[in-house]
Amino acid sequence: MSGNDNIDPTTETNAEISENEKPEEKEESFVEKMDDMFKFSLASFSAISLCLLYDTPNNKDYRHSFIDSLVSHLSLSSGVGNTMKALSDNDISQESDVFIQIIISDKCMKENRLNLVKDLVHWCVTSSGGKYDSRSRFLLRHMTWQLHVKLEDLEDVEETLIKMLREQTEKEKLENDSVRAKKARNQKIKRFALVGLAAAGGGALIGLTGGLAAPLVAAGAGAIIGGTSAAVLGSVAGIAVITSLFGAGGAGLAGYKMKRRVGGIDQFFFSPLTSSDQLSLTITISGWLSGDNESNFFDVWSHINQSREQYSIVWESEHLMRLGNAFEYILEGIMSYAATEALKYTALAGLLAAIAWPATLVSAAGVIDNPWSVCLQRSVQVGRQLAEVLLAREHGQRPVTLIGYSLGARVIYFCLEEMAKRKKHSGIIEDIYLLGAPVSGKVEDWKKFSSVVAGHITNGYCRTDWLLRFLYRTSSRHTEIAGLQPIAWENRRMINIDLSSIIEGHLDYAKNMNAVLAAVGVR
Structure with a gap:
């Protein structure tokens, strides 16, 4: 046997590999770049923000599970986790300003502030196995705003x-x-x-x-x-x-179809306003249709840019068209009456607001009362159907923002009411915007939405909306109407916007939608 017989024939090859193909060094993650002070400050800032946004007892489990996951992500000790839970429960009083300053001044943030945002978004999505809770997203919005990061970023x-x-x-x-x-x-x-x-x-x-x-x-x-x-x-x-x-099906809301006729609903489906898939989405609901064209479901929302994935619900178009035509008929009758009586429209509006209804208007009420009554009933059923869709997660595990005017706002109201009755209703809805809503304005009727909506609850109303007041004269016993007045709920997330300087009445919601949306903070 020669001396070369004992040499492994792969030795030379392996030596070449070790010289020429050395494994690349593992890239350091953003968390690994954080020092202990940064990690502690980030956890504290998150805990204080959780306390500010979700301090109610029904959110305690969410607060604690969020803290547990974040502490694990940051490789902090269980003792730190207990402190963070106490902060989130308000057992320890502490302002967030000092922690925000530590985070902002850290060298990691000075290199690129978005690195922290990237890490938090990815952690929120992947740590839960692909569930982007609406509370988590609203919390990220709050925290990134405090860190001077734009929502667009x-x-x-x-x-x-x-x-x-x-x-x-x-x-x-x-x-x-x-x-x-x-x-x-x-x-x-x-x-x-x-x-x-x-x-x-x-x-x-x-x-x-x-x-x-x-x-x-x-x-x-x-x-x-x-x-x-x-x-x-x-x-x-x-x-x-x-x-x-x-969602496992992959079709999402665009592919959703009612499996059976529900509560007398003849039409209910989602039509995309934009084509991209995103981590959050917006659903708009119209309140009536002008003319005889279903395109009005989309035209009124043509400039909305609240999120990069948006849908409009097409529902009961036949009845909404009939209601829209009745609105136009009533308006024509009122304008004719005003001209006959030599009254300016503004003066007439004041008269109507005082519920001194002209005989001409009362005599024409039959034209509008029936389609209004039908649409009132259908909007309740459509709202409950929307709740079924969202609770079934047809849209997947992503946060949803709901925007509607008139009867569309009523759809949202009854959707939330139905969701509040069900289990596992939290973490789905991010923000809601109700504009000219023909629903109760009583505080106790809105408080139950606090566990359903993670973010803002916005009520846009018009004090001079004589048409809404007239429509409600017999169709409801409510004396407090959300579309006519603010909701007197002292809650950080409840936002009331008086639109009386932008619109004069109910029909102006659709006509001046861009101005209305801008006023209530919708992009």
């Missing part, structure tokens, strides 16, 4: 995460298709092998199977959200995350 981060998840899903699908084809071929080989082995009377059987697809590496993800976070996207867990976010 938060949305950009969310959009980037979705794009990466989508790309990984497509790559995984292609690879799985290839694996399935290979497995089918190998199954044929295996059958032939079994026959041969049986004829030989036994022997070792080697299974030729395709196996699972190799984990994917998210291309470019490390540069955007950090190496550790990017690794999650390249795993099978990444597929589970996006499946949870957008």
Whole structure:
């Protein structure tokens, strides 16, 4: 045996690999760049914000689970976690300003403030297995605002995460298709092998199977959200995350159809206003239709940009058109009466607001009372149907903002009322905007929404809305009407906006929607 016989033939090759193909160093994640003071300040800022936003007893479990997950993410001790829970429960009084200053002045933030936002968004989405709770998103909005980060920047981060998840899903699908084809071929080989082995009377059987697809590496993800976070996207867990976010069916709201006729509803479906899939979405609901064209469901919302994924509910168009025509008829009669009586419209509006109804208007009431009554009833059923859709997570595990005017606002009201009666109703609705709502304005009727809505509850009203007051003269016993007055609820999230300087009456909501939306803070 020569001296070379004892040499491993792979030694030289391995030496070359070690010289030329050294493994790349693992990229340091954003959390790993944080020092202990930064981590403690971030946890404290989060806990104080949780206390500010969700201090009610029914949110205690959410506050504590959020803290537990964040403490684990930051690799902090359980003792720190207990302190953070006490902060979130307001057992310890502490202002957030000192912690915000520590965070802002840290070298990690000075390099790029969005790095923290990227880390928090990714953690919120992936740590829960793909459930983006509306309370978590509203909390992120609050925290990023305090850190001087624009909402648009938060949305950009969310959009980037979705794009990466989508790309990984497509790559995984292609690879799985290839694996399935290979497995089918190998199954044929295996059958032939079994026959041969049986004829030989036994022997070792080697299974030729395709196996699972190799984990994917998210291309470019490390540069955007950090190496550790990017690794999650390249795993099978990444597929589970996006499946949870957008729903297992994949069709989402655009593909939703009523499985059966509910409560006399003839028409109810979602029509997209925008085409992109995002981590949050907006649903708009119209209150009546002008003319005989269903395009009015969309035209009134044509300039809305509240989120990058938006839908409009198409519901009971036949009845809403009939109501719109009745509105126009009543308005024409009123204007004719005003001209005959030589009264200016503004003077007449004051007269009507005082409920001194002219005989001409009262005699024409039959034209509007029936379609109004029908639409009042249908809006309740549509609201309950919307609640069913949201509770069933047809939209996936993402936060939803609801915006509606007139009877569309009534749809939202009864949607929330129905959700409040059900279990697991929290974490779905982010913000709501009710404009000219023909619903109760009593505080006790609105307080029950506090556990359903994570963010702002906005009531836009007009004190001079004589038409709404007239419509309610017999159709309801309510003396307090949300569309005519503020909701006297002393709550941080309750926002009342008087629109009397922007619109003069009920019909102006659709005509001046852009100005109305701007006034209530909708982009």
